[in-house]
Amino acid sequence: MRxxxxxxxxxxxxxxxxxxxxxxxxxWFDGSILLECGPERCWLKVYRGQVIDRLEFVPAFGYTFKLVGSEDAWRLLVSGERTFTDLATSGSRHCETLEQIVAGGGGYRPPEIGIEGNGIEAGRLHLAILRLAAVLAALGSTELAAAGR
Amino acid sequence: MSTEITGHYVSIDGTRIFYDACGEGTPFVGVHTAGADAREYQYLLPLMAERGYRALALDLPGHGKSYPVGWEPHRTMHQHAELVHRFAQEVCPGEKPVVAGCSIGGCMAFDLAAHHSEDYTAIVPMEGLPDGSPILPHPGEAERPSWSTAWRPFLEYAAVESLGKPTLADAEKVKELWWQHQNAQQAGNGDIQAWAGHDVRELLGDVRCPILIIKGADDFWVPELLIRAAAELIGEQAEVAVLDDIGHYPMYEDPALVARLIDEFVRARAGVAAAR
Known part of the structure; x- marks a missing residue:
């Protein structure tokens, strides 16, 4: 994701x-959401239901919570191969062997997309995050189609 | 033959348990998913009745119209399964029901297979596992709303997102399933604690009734790898059906297919000639 x-x-x-x-x-959210993919960052200031500012870096006062994943994790979301809930929930659901499940920590295997920072606020904003993920997926798939990929 | 669904109550473990009933014949008991209730079976029950079953679906304690036992949610799968067993004995005395459960109901079905298989004509775990721990972490620390502001919306939408692709494209069906999950916090968290803490794998070597294990190919919660491993533990009594275009709620997503699969399996493997 760019x-x-x-x-x-x-x-x-x-x-x-x-x-x-x-x-x-x-x-009723007055805070900021950081999106992270490797070195790429998108900081969104949200106030009363609107994104009122954006930056490509994290300001000195930080962020309320962030969504962080690898290029591959975001690709899985954009392509529709995996749902956001699947990507953002811990657990070993996509292993090829029973040994891989055990080695990865079973139900405690870290999720592909992490939600980090103020978990109480992120939890309160769970449905907003789901919408954010859906909007990201739609934008990403349009870009992929435009690029002929 | 009436296929009207009627509501009933029965007292189990000192609490009033609600159940839907439809038709006459071989008893069929449906067990719902985490945080939900018997409405998940409203489309399957009449179809089972048409096939000659007395089709029942209960609200587990703390769900729908059933109060929790002792005002506490169940937090283990065996608690849930034993209540389902006592329900079956009370409502279908002297008979051997077919029992089917989905998700946590599927885990309960494995628990019943491990402990009471001789009391059932057939057991049908759908989208459940004998060992739930690999799928997600134990959610005990998210039990109270003040501990986790995300739990309720998480469970409600974790349900919706795991539907099969055709049902996920149907906004009305998605909304209906979401409304069926309104016990997500107080009861639903206990359900998932039960899922994550459940393991009856060592007890599946002596199952004495046929087991039809159903998995929706589109669901992301329950890996086919673990479904196949469960069937191997049971051996020749087990049969696996993986359903294309179906997610975590087979009886809700394609009730006609599930009714046919269960009926054909029961007739072929258990030799039951349900009255028509």
Missing amino acids: FADPAFQERLQDALNADEEFALESR
């Missing part, structure tokens, strides 16, 4: 601000 690309950030901000459910779920 999180740091200003054009992508603009499209993401516009899409989130046009998403009725995201606006409703984040109506």
